Amino acid sequence: MSTVGLVVHSGRAEAVALADTVRAWLGRRDHRVVDDDADADGPVDLVLAIGGDGTVLRAARWAAEADADVLGINLGELGYLAEVEPDSWEDALGAYFAGRHRIQERMLVACATDDGRSLPLALNEVVIEKQDLGRTVRLSVDIDGGYFTSYVADGLIVATPTGSTAYSLSARGPIVDPSHRALIATPVSPHTLFDRSLVLGPSSVVEVSVGGDRDAALVIDGQPHGLVAVGRRITITAAPDPARFARFGGRSFHQVLKAKFGLSDR
Structure with missing residues (x-):
């Protein structure tokens, strides 16, 4: 059983709704879920962000303090930090708990x-x-x-x-x-x-x-x-220790950069 911290963009109805679904999914698998505004001082293994890059920033701060991994579900525009799309969150979480992910370190x-x-x-x-x-x-x-x-x-x-x-x-x-x-x-x-x-x-x-x-x-x-x-x-x-992002082989930084700036292939 893992303890999962949940950071949600509360101003977006779709983020709140997805958070409820994810919370239930985790509960059925005997994972403990804590919210960032309720029990942010307790130990966590993974901090899950549901929103855009701003939500991931909040999650990364919590994860750094708790020595936890970060996983972002993207409900904003194409972002640099939240890799998982809303239609693939279940596969991503399943892969994470099965150990089928890599860790990308980001300097703080x-x-x-x-x-x-x-x-x-x-x-x-x-x-x-x-x-x-x-x-x-x-x-x-x-x-x-x-x-x-x-x-x-x-x-x-x-x-x-x-x-x-x-x-x-x-x-x-x-x-x-x-x-x-x-x-x-x-x-x-x-x-x-x-x-x-x-x-x-x-x-x-x-x-x-x-x-x-x-x-x-x-x-x-x-x-x-x-x-x-x-x-x-x-x-x-x-900072002495980096943020640790769970990655699953999605778009690379350079691919996101190309999409952000509309760079086309020759």
Whole structure:
């Protein structure tokens, strides 16, 4: 018997309905099911996400804390993270519990503020950004203990390879295959000639200090996590352990990328 954590896009009726069906299927096979809003502190073996990539991000955070695998059932548009389609979930779960799957590891990033806050791991990115429209923030960046540069910008994104196709991409960051381990630092609309991304090694330490006279907002995988006050610093590193995604031989990252951007074969 396994314990399965369930993360559901509650705003989509089809996701809620499918979750009820999946819960009953698991129960008939003597698996224990826990919901992310009910018993998220208990041990789990698998975290099952029903929704789109945003739902998978929530599931990955839970799975990382619980040392569990992640499996995504896609009810959104074609996504990078949720591999299983709604009409094949039963086959996928059967294959998973029979051991007929492979594990794909995805790098996570950890961040810590110098005021001692507890912050979650990120699968996509950590963003330090402006709070208000028409304003900028002043950010000073140190890499591996040495000063690199300062930005007056809308913000700074520090992404994983998985997150390179999310917010970082819209800020002109590079696309990095998610099998790699790297930190990708991308400024957002910087007021400087140097507006390029930096692709750093997985052992790099990125420290971002807020200067000027405006506090910055801290956003982790799209979720707000308060402010980084003027004079405060946030440190971003690769997390020691990756997220583990259960895969069944569906579309590769490059095939999804082609479909997303409408790239055709010659």
